Amino acid sequence: MARPEMETYRDRWWTDRLRAADTPKKRVHALQGKLLADISRLPEDQRDAAWEMAARELAGIIDEIHIKVAEEVWA
Numbered sequence: 001m002a003r004p005e006m007e008t009y010r011d012r013w014w015t016d017r018l019r020a021a022d023t024p025k026k027r028v029h030a031l032q033g034k035l036l037a038d039i040s041r042l043p044e045d046q047r048d049a050a051w052e053m054a055a056r057e058l059a060g061i062i063d064e065i066h067i068k069v070a071e072e073v074w075a
Contacts, residue, residue: 014034021027039050 014030014037017030017033018027021030035054039047039054042050
């Protein structure tokens, strides 16, 4: 069971990491780490659903990037 004082520390730790990410690339890396950490903290029976949701959202982002790349090629 998580202790409330550890939750506060953890939240501050991630807030500090995200605030310190001074480039978009560093922010993506920090968010990636937070995503992995947050999913690992879920009860085991809920992790697969969280992984599915994360995979679905990331696939959508990748599709958008591919669209942008294709637009640049044709421009």
